[in-house]
Amino acid sequence: MTLLHRLLHKLSRLFGKRHDPDLEAEIQEHLALLSERYVRQGMPRDAATQAARRQFGNITRVREERHLLQTVPPLEALLRDVRQSARSLRKSPSFTAAVVLTLGAAIGANTAIFSICNAVLLKPLPYAAPESLVMLWERMGPNDTLMQVAPANFRDWREQLRSFAAVSALNPNSSFVLSGTGEPVRLTGAAVSWDFFAMLGTQPVIGRTFVADEGQTGGNRVVMLSYPTWVARFGARPDMAGSTVILNDASYTVVGVLPREFELVGRPSENGARSQFDVFVPYVLGDRPSRGTHPLRVFARLAAHTTIEQAQAELDRLGSQLEQLYLGDNRGKGITAVPLHEYATSDARGQLWLLLGVVAFVLAIASANVANLMLSRTATRRRETAVRLAIGASRLRVAQQFLVETLLLGSAGGALGLGLALAAIRVAVPSLPTDLPRTSSIDLDWRVLIFTAAAALATSVLFGLTPVFQLRHVHAQEMLAHGVRVAAGQSRLRSALVVAQIGVTLLLLVGAGLVGRSLWRLLHVPLGFEPNHVLTARMTLPRTRYPDAGRVAAFQHQILERLRSSPGVVAAGATAYLPLSGDDNGWAFFIEGRPPLPTGVFIAAKYRAVSDGLFEALGMPILRGRGIARSDRQDGTFVVVINEAMARKFWRDEDPVGERLRFGGQMRAIIGVVGDVRHEGLDGAPKPEMYVPIAQAPNVEGVARLVVRTSVEPTAIGTTMRAVVAEADSAVPLDLMRTMDEVVAASAGQPRFRAVLLAALSGLALLIAIVGVYGVTSYSVVRRTRELGICMAIGAAPSDVLRRVLGRSLVLIGAGVACGLLAAVALTRFISGLLYDITPLDLTTLTAVTLLLFAVAFVASYLPARRAMRIDPMTALRCE
DSSP: OOHHHHHHHHHHHHSSOSOOHHHHHHHHHHHHHHHHHHHHTTOOHHHHHHHHHHHHOOHHHHHHHHHHHTSOHHHHHHHHHHHHHHHHHHTOHHHHHHHHHHHHHHHHHHHHHHHHHIIIIISOOSSSSGGGEEEEEEEETTTTEEEOBOHHHHHHHHHHOOSEEEEEEEEEEEEEEEESSSSOEEEEEEEEOTTHHHHHTOOOSEEOOOOGGGGSTTOOOEEEEOHHHHHHHHTTOTTOTTOEEEETTEEEEEEEEOOTTOOOOSSOOTTOOSSOOSEEEEOOOOSSOOSSOOOBEEEEEEOTTOOHHHHHHHHHHHHHHHHHHTHHHHTTEEEEEEEHHHHHHHHHHHHHHHHHHHHHHHHHHHHHHHHHHHHHHHHHTHHHHHHHHHTTOOHHHHHHHHHHHHHHHHHHHHHHHHHHHHHHHHHHGGGSOTTSTTGGGOSOOHHHHHHHHHHHHHHHHHHHHHHHHGGGGOOHHHHHHHOOOOOHHHHHHHHHHHHHHHHHHHHHHHHHHHHHHHHHHHHTSOOSSOOTTEEEEEEEOOTTTSOSHHHHHHHHHHHHHHHHTSTTEEEEEEESSOTTSOOOOEEEEEETTSOOOOTTOOEEEEEEEEOTTHHHHHTOOEEEEOOOOTTOOTTSOOEEEEEHHHHHHHHTTSOOTTOEEEETTEEEEEEEEEOOOOOSOTTSOOOOEEEEEGGGOSSOOSEEEEEEEESSOGGGGHHHHHHHHHHHOTTSOEEEEEEHHHHHHHHTHHHHHHHHHHHHHHHHHHHHHHHHHHHHHHHHHHHTHHHHHHHHHTTOOHHHHHHHHHHHHHHHHHHHHHHHHHHHHHHGGGGGGGOSSOOTTOHHHHHHHHHHHHHHHHHHHHHHHHHHTTOOHHHHHTOO
16 A cells, blocks of 8 residues: 555545444454354363453553554644544634634624725736837926826837837727617717737737727728627627727727737726726827927836846936927926836725734724633633543643634634625625725635635634633642632733723724714815706717817707706706816916916916806806807807916906916907816816817817706706707717716715724724623622622622723723824824824813723723623522
8 A cells, every 4th residue: 555545535634423343344254263263172162252352451441552653643632622623612612603603703804805805906907918018108307297298209109119019099088989788878089009909918809909009190991899898889799890889970990809818907987897898999190299288107017037127217218308409398398207007006906905904903803802711611611621531531622622613613704704705796896886996806715715714823823822821720639629810910911902902992983083084074165066957968079070269069958958958957068077077188378477487387277168158057156257159159259267376476466357278279258257176086186277169179079978957856857968968960869968966976986995894893892892891890799799699698789880880891891992092193194194284282082982982891891881780699599
């Protein structure tokens, strides 16, 4: 028999019966032979049988020695401990359920948060060799602000950089209207360099990617579809490659379909989709690219054996050269490389690590609670432990059994936590904020499983070692002689664990309270408009049919006039950018009558093309002058309305109405000042903004947001809006219909996500800690039953007993609260970047949270203390 066969045979014996028929037959044969020999020598049969047994020796010992040769003794001992521990835990269902539920909740919370961190932060990006991918940005200003790239600069980078194997661009400012497949549908598109997908290492599921000729002026009209678009719009047709689709009234040939897992990093689309582009077309640089506009996102792959530090050195040299060559456009500008993974996770990294730290604290609280339960269980089993030590068991052997029991509990808690985490992920993922990247890849992969197993093992060892250390205080003779007594060291340890639980819980509650108050203030900031009873929708005009500002303005005016005459509509307008959308469009301008600025230096403001009626539809107050009117046409005087922030910054206390400024090639008269509106987000301070009539817009926008103020429920006007647009032009799609209340709510997605999760985790920590306080107080009452009975027997009143029990609990609670406040003072400054209009040491939050925790902990202590008041002295005196 080979070594492997012998090992497998020994392992199989661990789970088989100890009875060995072959051994038993052999023993009986030996006994029979010896007995027959003695019979032949003249001994009676019974005497011969007894003599044979004496000569053979201890049969039980032979069986044990044979069994030891056929098995693995350490594994057998471990398996025996597992069976004994399982039987012991089945006999204590309340204790087992309390431990498993506590651990399951804590491990489940940790697993769920880690699965999000794993998908967003730890998983490699879904590209070939993602570690070598970077994004290149233009860098300018004293704060090294990063901005998108001018086409001419991209051309120079592509031609001159040697530290990169490939440099490709993406222009996200494209939209297409798909027609010919039923109702017209707007598709979000991007123009990419012909080698963009080859640089990422992305292979289409059908067809091919772009080729070099398709990236040249006059190339074929070709398009690549995203996987969701292929499935949703074309039924996942396998013959899609080579077919023709109609986009913006032009015929395009589909050359390929991207894989399901393909997702571009970056800000999500306006409709909340994580993969923000439906179609891709080749980007044509042209013969004379601009250096003054900055629409491009540039992706690059490092050359082999090139570090990002070496590449950055070359970028610095090239940036300096381009600044000298094109001083007017590139003054003060450099080039910065950012690893693609860092760019993809930069907005979410800090808050996700914070949440992972919070759930780690929750797990620590749960471990402390379970350690307290284990100490209580150990105290009740001290006599059993003493007996085992007295009959020869070693302390190491007893410690092994305790550890096996805790590992069983930890494994059960880990399994329960995994199930809870899976359920939580399925419920939570659809409601995660839309600007949290890569949420489509959240699942329980091998990293999450390893994390869960490690968490279960770590907590098992952590709370399992606590009763093991208490074995030092177990003396068999003393225990058997005097009965059960609880060591003072164990009582101190239990008290220390409760203090730690209270302190950490207070720290978490303070953090949740600060974030919650911050969210409340964020949701109550002045918006600059009235969101109630306002419905919005996106309208996309194909550029081929509406090529200039005049036609766009005429069509929008037709739509708005029909909407204004509809029942239930109070006001209607249109704009290129909704408030709180985060969309950005800036323009440099010059104020008439002021000294010219040095070459390459300019002042700029955000630029918004709007229709007449928009300010009324949004409820934006006109502070001076007038707003945009229907009479502000393309053939009339060019005008502009500025916001209060722009007036304050550039005119201070003077009235800017009547002043003139130049941008977009035109001199424009300022006709009014409107209130500030938060365009970039609730937490972003209003910036200087200019509003121009759509008919006079320097660059026409075919995509407009209709804004309708109603006197009825806003959603009731949706059918009317669709009918009006379809009647005017059935080829114009209308989508993204939302109320402004929904827009406001969506803009607080990440702060709300943080607040809700922190509140839930802090609530879980509070529940676990309060259970711990209740358990310690209850155990203290049971342990001191004899002492309290004596006090009552010699005349103590029930109120004295209550005061005696509560006094000790209040000392522990007070110590925990003090420790928690000190920790809050030291640690809450790390979340200051997540707070809005509130300090990390907000006195109101600290006071409210402290009172809440103290009150709940007091109630948890009062219930068992009240039970102590009803102790019967005679019964108590008989207790041991």
